[in-house]
Amino acid sequence: MAHTGNQMRLAVLGAGKMGGILIEAFVKQRLVSPQNIFATVQHAGPERKNGSKLPVSLTNNNRAAVKKADVVFLCVKPQTVGQVVDEIRGELTDKKLLISIAASVPAEYIERRLRGKVPVIRAMPNTPSVVGAGITAIAAGKFAGPKEVETARRLFDAVGKTVVVDEKHMDAVTGLSASGPAFIYIILESLAEGGVKVGLSRELATLLAAQMTLGAAKMVIETGHHPALLKDTVTTPAGCTIDGILELEEGGLRVTLIKAVVKAAQRAKELLVTDKSA
Ligand SMILES: NC(=O)c1ccc[n+]([C@@H]2O[C@H](COP(=O)([O-])OP(=O)(O)OC[C@H]3O[C@@H](n4cnc5c(N)ncnc54)[C@H](OP(=O)(O)O)[C@@H]3O)[C@@H](O)[C@H]2O)c1
DSSP: OOSSSTTOOEEEEOOSHHHHHHHHHHHHTTSSOGGGEEEEOSOOOHHHHHHOOSSSOEESOHHHHHHHOSEEEEOSOGGGHHHHHHHHGGGOOTTSEEEEOOTTOOHHHHHHHSSSOOOEEEEEOOGGGGGTOEEEEEEEOTTOOHHHHHHHHHHHGGGEEEEEOOGGGHHHHIIIIITHHHHHHHHHHHHHHHHHHTTOOHHHHHHHHHHHHHHHHHHHHHHOOOHHHHHHHHOOTTSHHHHHHHHHHHHTHHHHHHHHHHHHHHHHHHTOOOTTTO
């Protein structure tokens, strides 16, 4: 079966928010043609099919979707993974690839429920994937080799950047880059409020804050310089920026952000799906 090339056939089980984002990106980037994507949801009545904005048809038949596919994306909620894996077990072989994006679900939990050596990849994307600026961390399960990692990487590259990590880091990734967009939106909103306080319209303040954040992130990625060095280039002696930095330090911004990531990662660990919890 073809894991690569635009003849690849995909099953997306759970075409909700993240599953839908992935489907739209794969089609837009011409990685997979819409007729080769078999998407499922829980409630697939006629109104749902007609109302769906996705460029593919929706069913609730997971087994039929997996049967037709080379690569299977598991995009249901973590607590539903076990049930869906049990349902599709009979259709999976070592020639297919199963990619799970469910938070807190170890590859081993899935592998144990499957018969044979089905390659499993665990992935953690994030919502900026919808605008092609996501970051996805992928980790190989015990039966997934370099070929399967490459296939997953190529697919997730369609929605942004992809990094390969050891699976033990997945909860940390969840706390940083999967939860992180929410933290940044709060920072952005607060910066815009600051702009409003000093007389800018909300619309302009939000644009200034957002484009500035995008630019600062690009600087870090494209120059490869340490963020502290880049910060120093903005901070002239006795200038305006150092006064702002003083406020940030007094308000404990650094410590607060560090704690936010640590707490979110801890929560991902607490939510671990096991045979007992599922
Ligand atoms: N959202 C994020 O930022 C994010 C980031 C990284 C990873 N994830 C992971 O992505 C997964 C999905 O999250 P989401 O935010 O996309 O949730 P979501 O929008 O609720 O999507 C879940 C989808 O699963 C469908 N579903 C439920 N039971 C099913 C079944 N038995 N067979 C087939 N489909 C079924 C639901 O169908 P109905 O629509 O009919 O209910 C829904 O479309 C989660 O495991 C989450 O951990 C999410």
